[in-house]
Amino acid sequence: MRFSEVKPRHVLCLLGGQKPFSELCEIIQSAIDRFAPGFEIDYTFSEDAPDDRMPMSFEVCRDRVKKGAWTEADEEAVGDHRSAIYVLGPPMTAEDAVKTSAMALQLVVHTLENGIVAAKGESAGVAHGADRWKELARDAEGRTGAPLARPCRLAFGKRPIGTAEHLYSIGFHLVGIPDVYAPRSLSDDELALSAIIDAVADEVFSDGVETVLTRRGAKLLPVDAYDEDEFKYNPYGAIYLAS
Numbered sequence: 678m679r680f681s682e683v684k685p686r687h688v689l690c691l692l693g694g695q696k697p698f699s700e701l702c703e704i705i706q707s708a709i710d711r712f713a714p715g716f717e718i719d720y721t722f723s724e725d726a727p728d729d730r731m732p733m734s735f736e737v738c739r740d741r742v743k744k745g746a747w748t749e750a751d752e753e754a755v756g757d758h759r760s761a762i763y764v765l766g767p768p769m770t771a772e773d774a775v776k777t778s779a780m781a782l783q784l785v786v787h788t789l790e791n792g793i794v795a796a797k798g799e800s801a802g803v804a805h806g807a808d809r810w811k812e813l814a815r816d817a818e819g820r821t822g823a824p825l826a827r828p829c830r831l832a833f834g835k836r837p838i839g840t841a842e843h844l845y846s847i848g849f850h851l852v853g854i855p856d857v858y859a860p861r862s863l864s865d866d867e868l869a870l871s872a873i874i875d876a877v878a879d880e881v882f883s884d885g886v887e888t889v890l891t892r893r894g895a896k897l898l899p900v901d902a903y904d905e906d907e908f909k910y911n912p913y914g915a916i917y918l919a920s
Contacts, residue, residue, distance in 0.1 A: 679912050679913060685850045685851055685910070686768055687716075687765070687800055689781060689785060689796065691762045691764065692796070693792060693793055698725035699725075701760065701791075704788065704791045705764060705784075708784055713781070715766065715767030716766050716767065718765075719764065723763050725760050727761075731795075732755055735795065736752075742836065742868065746806055747806045747809070754794035755794075762793075764784065766780075774850070775853060778832070778851050782813060782817055782829055786810055800833065801848025803834065813828045816828035823879070830848075830849060833848050833852070834852070836857075836874050837859075837874065844861065844874070845857060845858040845859065846874050854878060855911060855914045856911050862920040873918070877895075895916050896916070896917045900914055900915045
């Protein structure tokens with residue numbers, strides 16, 4: 678089911694280190710040409726200069742679920758960056774979202790091995806440290822279907838985001854599924870609620886949305902665009918779990 682005709686896209690924020698901006702752009706474009714068709718460098722917003730907003734942006738967006746996903750070295754890399762390059766992915770359907778997200782993950786890791794010092798998925802506002810990005814890419818290597826979807830979701834989806842009533846995910850549209858809203862009544866532990874959100878997402882891939890809704894007594898409802906940004910809008914809605 679789709680609640681909107683919006684087609685999600687990846688927006689990657691890549692921070693450059695010592696290598697010149699032009700050289701980094703050439704490296705990224707070469708990688709796009711070789712294994713990430715449809716991706717493109719956004720020269721409008723990319724900048725051959727440090728962006729003083731980045732330390733705060735990465736601090737807000739860093740993964741707080743996986744222990745050790747962000748280190749002091751990653752923080753220092755962001756603080757010392759010399760340039761910021763944005764890469765846009767192609768519009769995705771539910772059918773090709775996992776494959777495209779796998780290419781985005783491969784592209785991120787390739788750049789981290791060739792002069793980029795920090796990376797953030799802007800479409801859900803999630804940042805991992807360099808070692809965690811590489812770990813997720815290793816988990817994705819050689820996989821297809823649901824086993825591939827999981828590391829891609831963990832790479833580009835963010836959770837938990839909190840309201841007074843729920844903890845929820847952002848960015849599951851990047852692997853072609855609804856986001857998940859878990860009521861706080863299920864647990865006082867935010868990490869436990871994050872684990873529930875992840876478990877539901879895994880069930881969606883293995884069993885399908887309708888089966889999950891029935892099994893968990895949940896509802897599938899539309900959600901508003903996050904920050905009124907089409908890149909963060911989930912056209913597949915959200916699964917609201919029962920209390």
